[in-house]
Each structure stands twice: as structure tokens, then as C-alpha cells.
Amino acid sequence: MATTVPILPKASAWKLFFKTVFARAYPRVVGQQREKSWMFFDIFLPILSIAAYVYVYRAIGAPEEYIGFVVMGGAMTAFWLNVLWSMSSQLYWEKEQGNLALYIMSPSSMMAILLGMALGGMLATLLRASVILFIGGWLFQVRFVVVDFWLLILVFFLTMTALYGLGMMSASLFLLLSREAWHLANLAQEPIYLISGFYFPVKNLGFWIALGASLIPLTMGLDAMRQLIFPSATQFGFLDVRIEVIGLAVLCIIFLLGARLLLNYMEKLAIQEGRLTESRR
Amino acid sequence: MILAIQTNHLSRIYKIRGGKKNSPKELVALQDVSMEVHPGELFGLLGPNGAGKTTLIKILTTLLAPTSGTALVCGYDVVKEAHKIRPIINMVSGGESSGYGLLTVRENLWMFAQFYGLSSKEANRRIAQLLEVVGLSDRINTKSSDLSTGLRQKMNIVRGFLTDPQVLFLDEPTLGLDVGASRDVRRFIRQWLDDHPERTILLTTHYMAEAEELCDRVAIINQGRVLACDTPASLKHHLQREAIYHLEVSQVENHYSEHLKAIQGIRKFLLRPRDGYAVLELILDQDETLAAVVNALTQNKVRIINLQKREPTLEDVFVDLVGKSMEDIERGNNGANPSES
Numbered sequence: 001m002a003t004t005v006p007i008l009p010k011a012s013a014w015k016l017f018f019k020t021v022f023a024r025a026y027p028r029v030v031g032q033q034r035e036k037s038w039m040f041f042d043i044f045l046p047i048l049s050i051a052a053y054v055y056v057y058r059a060i061g062a063p064e065e066y067i068g069f070v071v072m073g074g075a076m077t078a079f080w081l082n083v084l085w086s087m088s089s090q091l092y093w094e095k096e097q098g099n100l101a102l103y104i105m106s107p108s109s110m111m112a113i114l115l116g117m118a119l120g121g122m123l124a125t126l127l128r129a130s131v132i133l134f135i136g137g138w139l140f141q142v143r144f145v146v147v148d149f150w151l152l153i154l155v156f157f158l159t160m161t162a163l164y165g166l167g168m169m170s171a172s173l174f175l176l177l178s179r180e181a182w183h184l185a186n187l188a189q190e191p192i193y194l195i196s197g198f199y200f201p202v203k204n205l206g207f208w209i210a211l212g213a214s215l216i217p218l219t220m221g222l223d224a225m226r227q228l229i230f231p232s233a234t235q236f237g238f239l240d241v242r243i244e245v246i247g248l249a250v251l252c253i254i255f256l257l258g259a260r261l262l263l264n265y266m267e268k269l270a271i272q273e274g275r276l277t278e279s280r281r
Numbered sequence: 282m283i284l285a286i287q288t289n290h291l292s293r294i295y296k297i298r299g300g301k302k303n304s305p306k307e308l309v310a311l312q313d314v315s316m317e318v319h320p321g322e323l324f325g326l327l328g329p330n331g332a333g334k335t336t337l338i339k340i341l342t343t344l345l346a347p348t349s350g351t352a353l354v355c356g357y358d359v360v361k362e363a364h365k366i367r368p369i370i371n372m373v374s375g376g377e378s379s380g381y382g383l384l385t386v387r388e389n390l391w392m393f394a395q396f397y398g399l400s401s402k403e404a405n406r407r408i409a410q411l412l413e414v415v416g417l418s419d420r421i422n423t424k425s426s427d428l429s430t431g432l433r434q435k436m437n438i439v440r441g442f443l444t445d446p447q448v449l450f451l452d453e454p455t456l457g458l459d460v461g462a463s464r465d466v467r468r469f470i471r472q473w474l475d476d477h478p479e480r481t482i483l484l485t486t487h488y489m490a491e492a493e494e495l496c497d498r499v500a501i502i503n504q505g506r507v508l509a510c511d512t513p514a515s516l517k518h519h520l521q522r523e524a525i526y527h528l529e530v531s532q533v534e535n536h537y538s539e540h541l542k543a544i545q546g547i548r549k550f551l552l553r554p555r556d557g558y559a560v561l562e563l564i565l566d567q568d569e570t571l572a573a574v575v576n577a578l579t580q581n582k583v584r585i586i587n588l589q590k591r592e593p594t595l596e597d598v599f600v601d602l603v604g605k606s607m608e609d610i611e612r613g614n615n616g617a618n619p620s621e622s
Contacts, residue, residue, distance in 0.1 A: 016398040023395030031383035034424075098377045105342050106396040107368040113396075274295065274336075274345040 020108035024116025028086075028124045042078060042128045043135070050074035050136050053199045065233050066200065068144070069226055071136035073198035075129040076222055079163060080192060082125040084185050087167030090117055091175040091266075100175075104270060110263050114171060118164035144229050151241065152228045158248035159221025165255030166217060172262035176269070192216055197223065201236035210238050217251050220244040283356040285448050285481035286318035286341060291350035293336050293505075310336040312505040313350070318498075321478050323471070325496030326485040327595065329610040333505040334485035335374075338450050341483070342372050355447055368397065370448045373441035375434070375456025382426030386417065386436050389425050390443055397444040404443070411439040415469055431462035438466055442473060451484040455491060467495055487607055489595040501599055503610070508602045513595055520593035520601060523548060524568045527591055528561040531584035540577040546570030549600050551609070558586060564601060 032038065053070040091114075094100040103113050137144065146152055174181035195213040196202065202210045202223055213219045224244040227237045239247070293311040311333045318324040326334045339345035340352050343363035351358060357365045380389035387408055394404035412418040415435045420428065425436060434454070441449055451470065455463040474482055486492050492499050493513050500510040509516060541550055547570060551562040565571060568590075578585060600606050 012398065016396075019395045019398060023392045026388070026392060027381040027384055030388070031381055034383050098374065098379045101344055102372070102379055102393070103396070105344055105367060105370070105372060106393075107364070107398070108396045271344065271346050274293075274339065 016108050017112045020112035021116040021119060024113050025120030025123065026116075028117065028120025032124050033127075038128065043131050046074050046077055046132050047135055047139070049077075050132070051139070054140050063236075065230050065236065067140050068137075068142045068230050069201060069233070069236075070199050071133060071140060071142050072226060072229065073200075073222060074136055075133040076218055077193065077198055078125050078129045078132060079122070079160070080196075080198075080218055081189070082121050083163055083167035083170075084189060086121050087118060087164065088170040088174045088185060089181065091171045092178065092181065095175060100270075104267060110267055111260060114168045114259065114263065117171075118168055121167075122160055122164055145231055147228050147231050151245075152225060155221060155224045155228065155241070155245060155248065158245065158252055159217050159225070162217035162248050162251035162255055163221070165252055165259055168259035169255050169262055172259070172266040175266055192218075195219070197238075201226070201233075201238070203236055203238045214238075214247060215251075217248060217255075220247050220251075224248075282320070284317050284353070285320045285322065285355060286316070286324070286483060287353045288314050288316050288337075288341075289351045290315055291337070291340065291352050292348050293333075293340060293345065294348045309505050311340075311347070314502075314505070314507050315350075316500055316507060316510055318481060318483060320481050321474075322497045323474050323482045323484065323495055325492040325499040326483065326502055327487070327489070327492045327499050327599070328485075328502035329487055329607045331504075331611075332487075332502045334502060335452055336505075337502075338372065338452050338483070338485060341448075342370060342450055343367060369446055370450065371441045371444050371446040372450040372452065373437050373454055375453035375458075376430075377437055378433070379437060379440070380425050383424060385422045385424055386412070386428070387421045389436065390440055393440050394443050399444065407443055407445075408439070411442055414472075415439060416465065431458050434458055434462065435466065438469065445477075446480070448481045448483065451482060453485055453487070455486070455488065463491075467491060471495055487611070489599070489607070493595050499595065501595075501602055503599075503603050509598070516595060516598045517593045520564070520597055523593070524563075524565040524571065525591055525593050525597055526561075526563040526565065526571060526574075527587075527589045528563065528585060529555075529587035530559050530561055530578060531586060532559060532581070537577060537581040537583060540581060541574065544570065544573045544577060547574070549604065551600060551606050553606075553608075562597075562600070562606075564597060 050070055050073075053074075054067055057066045057070065091100060094103065103110060136142065174185070177184070193199070195205065195209060196216050196219040197205065197210070197213070198218075202213060202219055205213070210219065220239070221244075223238045224241045226233050227241050238244075291311055291314040292309070295308045295310055296305040297308055298305050314333075314337065326337065328334050336345065340347050340359060341354055343359050343366055346360055353359070354366045355369060357363075359366060380393070384392065387405070390408045391401065391404050394407070395401075399407070409418065409421070412421055415438060417432060417435050417439070420432060425433060428436065434457075438454060441451070454470070455466050458466065470482065470484070474480060484492075484495060496513060498510065498512050499516060501508045501516070538552060541547060546566040547563060548566055549562075549564040551560075553560045553562075563571075563574060565574075575585065596606065603610070
């Protein structure tokens with residue numbers, strides 16, 4: 001029997017990898033849109049937060065660029081929330097549902113599964129972020145003037161890769177920490193809004209705090225994108241965009257490698273100890 | 282011929298974490314299990330909750346490493362060659378809630394098929410075919426969160442068969458299903474193996490009738506050890522020399538148990554209180570012992586409502602091997618094995 005079993009050749013292994021990525025992205029891209037409550041929770045509520053900041057800034061006579069910063073920051077919170085709650089905690093939920101054992105047992109790699117989750121989450125969130133950006137920009141009369149379109153695309157791509165790399169890495173961590181991770185996620189949510197400068201230029205926090213906050217890819221990503229979308233915003237920029245591009249590229253490598261290493265460790269632990277795929281204990 | 286499954290002195294010990302001051306406790310889930318399953322067999326693992334069935338399945342499906350011993354699936358080692366085993370096996374567990382509620386039945390099944398490299402066209406063809414067979418084709422576009430437990434389990438069953446595995450592991454596949462749905466699932470499993478005689482199924486169950494109806498061979502497992510392994514007919518044959526009686530008696534109190542224990546020739550007896558009466562199952566060395574039993578009951582003012590001599594079942598085999606019924610073990614089982622449901 002064993003001699004007749006086909007072992008996947010190299011080309012098929014790649015094909016399987018991409019099929020898995022696509023298939024695991026599907027529930028997020030297609031399935032999540034079926035829950036119509038996202039329009040309220042993911043669009044309406046963030047716009048309320050944005051509106052609060054906009055009215056405060058206008059009341060205190062803050063520079064007009066701040067209005068655009070807030071709208072952009074509000075749109076980018078969708079990605080942070082998605083990474084924190086849907087990406088980082090996802091393996092834990094997969095375990096609880098009984099999917100994790102089926103994923104580990106299947107011939108496809110766990111990295112492909114995680115990548116699919118990330119890609120699906122990113123695409124689904126892109127829709128939400130775009131709607132927030134569009135409605136926020138229209139409501140508060142924000143003028144977007146893109147300085148360098150392709151550089152903007154590059155910054156966005158690197159920010160998303162590093163951010164979801166961080167999400168993939170923390171997915172394994174959350175699984176290992178189990179319920180304690182829930183508290184960590186709660187703890188991380190609001191402080192990151194503050195230190196990553198979602199609603200104001202991160203430069204205002206001072207160099208060292210901003211540098212520390214740059215471990216979260218959205219800090220540098222948001223700062224660079226603001227400089228590329230609002231030409232007069234360079235005076236509020238934390239670092240030169242080119243330096244931020246390099247920083248984001250380094251974060252991409254660190255987080256993706258970290259995700260792979262932690263995933264391997266998690267899978268090994270699951271098989272050795274038998275507790276990570278067990279949802280009934 | 283390469284065996285579908287082969288285990289040699291397989292053991293698994295769990296380390297259960299105690300409090301901060303306590304050192305981890307060890308819990309033996311599997312102990313020295315050696316068995317062989319041939320290609321084309323429907324092999325049953327029969328045992329109560331906590332017996333080690335799920336642990337064994339986890340090892341064979343490459344989800345858990347054994348503490349000692351070896352296990353081979355289609356000739357491949359579960360530890361060293363897991364990547365060769367995974368494309369050719371699949372598993373379905375009873376009561377599982379895998380997949381995503383927001384996806385339809387077809388979408389969920391398609392997604393899992395992709396993880397095995399099936400083309401979308403082939404996956405959709407097989408999905409339509411298998412859903413037809415299990416009577417779920419009218420729900421193909423229903424969100425899986427809208428399915429009842431029975432229908433959801435049918436979807437899970439289809440997921441397991443979808444990839445046409447060489448060896449399929451079914452862990453309590455009818456757990457929690459009603460009689461009709463269980464019958465449908467059992468019929469489907471048997472039919473599939475008849476249609477694919479080169480495939481192998483390892484099924485765990487704690488339903489005696491299920492093992493008896495479906496399995497070519499059965500291993501009886503308790504406390505991590507395989508106590509017997511043979512065809513259901515051969516296992517029962519060993520008991521055919523004994524006399525097996527089913528009595529329904531008026532007294533529920535079991536004060537007469539001591540009298541029964543004292544009777545020579547009673548191999549095993551089980552007393553189960555029911556609503557207003559009790560059931561007494563007896564395995565006697567010979568029919569003549571029944572007279573002494575009836576005498577003891579009469580002396581204790583116990584009225585016999587019903588008395589039947591019957592053919593041995595796998596339940597009797599289990600009682601003969603373990604000394605207790607599976608029901609009694611499960612009632613007294615305080616979660617001995619952490620991996621069992």
C-alpha cells in the first residue's frame with residue numbers, strides 16, 4: 001500500500017500552499033460580510049470616535065492637518081482591531097472549535113493556514129477601512145493630496161505585512177498563553193491607540209517613546225502614510241519616510257520569521273504534550 | 282502486505298500539571314498497545330470514556346507523539362514520517378463543531394478539500410455526490426450554523442470521506458445523534474467500505490451495538506490496555522459455553538448481592554436499579570447454577586418478574602473481561618483520561 005501512495009512533488013506542494021491560503025482566506029473575505037452587523041460596529045462606531053476627536057481639535061484650533069490625521073488614524077484602527085481580536089486570538093478559537101487539530105492533521109502547512117487567515121482578515125478589513133476613510137473624508141472635508149502614489153502603496157504594503165506578521169506571531173503566543181492572552185489583548189488595545197499616535201502625530205510623544213512605539217508597525221506606517229498623503233504634514237512627521245520604509249521592512253522580516261519559529265514550536269508542543277489541540281480540558 | 286495500522290508496545294503518559302507547589306502527576310492513557318489492522322478492515326475500538334481510544338486515534342493521526350513504542354500507518358512511522366501519512370488519512374470526531382458557521386455546507390466542505398489539494402471542480406463534484414448519499418443535498422447552500430446537530434454531523438462525516446482517505450479514523454461518529462441519524466451514518470460508513478474495499482476504517486465507540494453491527498474486528502480497551510481483539514462473533518463465542526440470563530426482579534435494594542456473591546458458579550453478575558424494579562444480568566458457569574440463584578432471591582423475598590436466557594453480546598464480553606459494565610465504569614469515572622470525552 002505504502003509504495004502506491006503519491007508523495008506531493010515540489011510543484012504540487014506550492015500549489016497546495018496557495019490553495020490553502022486562498023481557502024482559509026475565504027471565510028473572512030466572503031463569510032464575514034454575511035454578518036451585516038459589521039456596518040454598525042466596524043463603520044459607525046469608529047466614525048463616532050473620529051467625530052469626537054475632530055470636534056475637539058476644531059474647538060481648540062488645532063492645525064487643519066490634524067483632521068486628516070484623525071480620519072486616517074480612525075481608518076487604520078480597523079486593522080489594529082482585526083489583528084488583535086481576529087488574528088492573534090484566532091488559533092485559540094480554532095482550537096476551541098476543533099479546527100486546529102484538523103489543520104495540523106492535514107497535509108498543508110500551518111504557515112499557509114495562518115497566511116490565509118491574515119490575508120483574508122486584511123482584505124475584509126481593507127473594505128471597512130476604505131469606507132471609514134471615504135465617509136470620514138467626506139464628512140469632515142478632508143483634502144487628500146498624494147505626494148508619491150507608488151511609495152504610498154509600498155508603505156501600506158510593508159505596514160500590512162509587518163502588522164499581520166505580528167498578528168501571525170502573536171496567534172501562536174496567544175494559543176500558548178490560552179485564556180491569559182485575552183487579558184493581554186484587552187490591555188494592548190487602548191494603550192496602542194495612544195502610543196502609536198492613531199489620533200495625533202506620534203512625534204508629539206517625544207523621540208524615545210515614539211521609537212519604542214515603532215515596534216508596532218502601525219506607528220511608522222501611519223506616520224509615513226500621513227506624510228505621503230498630506231504634503232504639509234512633513235513638519236509633523238516622526239522620521240523621514242525613507243527611514244520608516246527601511247524600519248518597516250526590518251519589522252516584516254522579524255515578525256514573519258518570528259511567526260514561523262513560534263508556529264513550529266507550537267506545533268511541536270501540541271504533538272509532544274497533546275494539550276494544544278484538546279478543546280475539552 | 283503492508284498493514285494499514287500497526288502498533289508495537291505503544292504507550293502514552295500524560296503529565297498533568299498540579300498547583301505551583303505540586304510536581305506534575307503522571308496519567309497513563311495507553312499502555313503497551315500492540316495491534317494490527319489490515320487494509321480493507323473496519324476495525325473497532327470499544328471501550329468506556331477514558332479508556333484511551335481517543336489517545337490512540339490522536340497518535341495514529343499524527344496529532345500526538347507516543348511516550349514509547351511505535352505506530353505505523355500504511356507503513357509510515359507516525360512520528361518520523363507524519364508528512365507522508367497526513368495526505369492519506371482523515372478523521373471525524375463525534376460532536377465536533379469544525380468549520381465556520383457563516384459558511385454554507387458546500388463552502389465549508391470545499392475549504393477543507395482545498396487543504397488536501399483537491400481541485401475546486403473535483404471537490405464540488407464529490408461534495409454533491411456525498412451529500413446526496415447522506416441525504417443532505419437539499420442543504421448544500423444552508424449556512425452550517427443553521428444545521429441541527431444530526432445534520433451537522435452528517436456534514437462532518439462527508440468532510441472525512443471527501444478526500445478519499447486510505448485510512449479513515451472515526452472517533453465516536455454517532456455521539457449525540459438520534460436513532461435515525463445514527464442509523465443513516467452507520468449505513469453510510471458500511472456502504473462506503475463495501476464500495477472501496479481497499480480502504481480501511483478505524484472506528485472508536487462505546488456503543489456495543491454499533492461495534493457489533495459495523496466492525497469486522499473489535500479490540501476491547503479499558504484503562505489504556507487492549508484486553509481482547511477478535512471478530513465480534515469470536516469474542517462472543519468464548520462466552521457461549523456459559524449460561525447468560527437476564528432477570529427483572531422486584532427489589533431495588535441490593536442487600537441480596539452478598540448472597541449472590543456467595544453462590545458457586547456465578548462468573549459475573551450486574552445489578553442495575555430501574556424505575557420500581559431492578560435488572561439482574563448473570564453469567565453462570567452452567568444452567569444448573571440458576572436454581573441456586575432463584576433460591577437466594579426467594580429467600581430474600583425478591584420476586585422474579587421476568588427471566589430470559591439469551592445469547593451473549595459484546596456487553597457480556599466486556600463484563601466478563603473487566604468485571605463491570607461500561608455504563609458502571611462511566612458512571613464511576615471521574616475523568617481518568619484527560620483526552621477522552
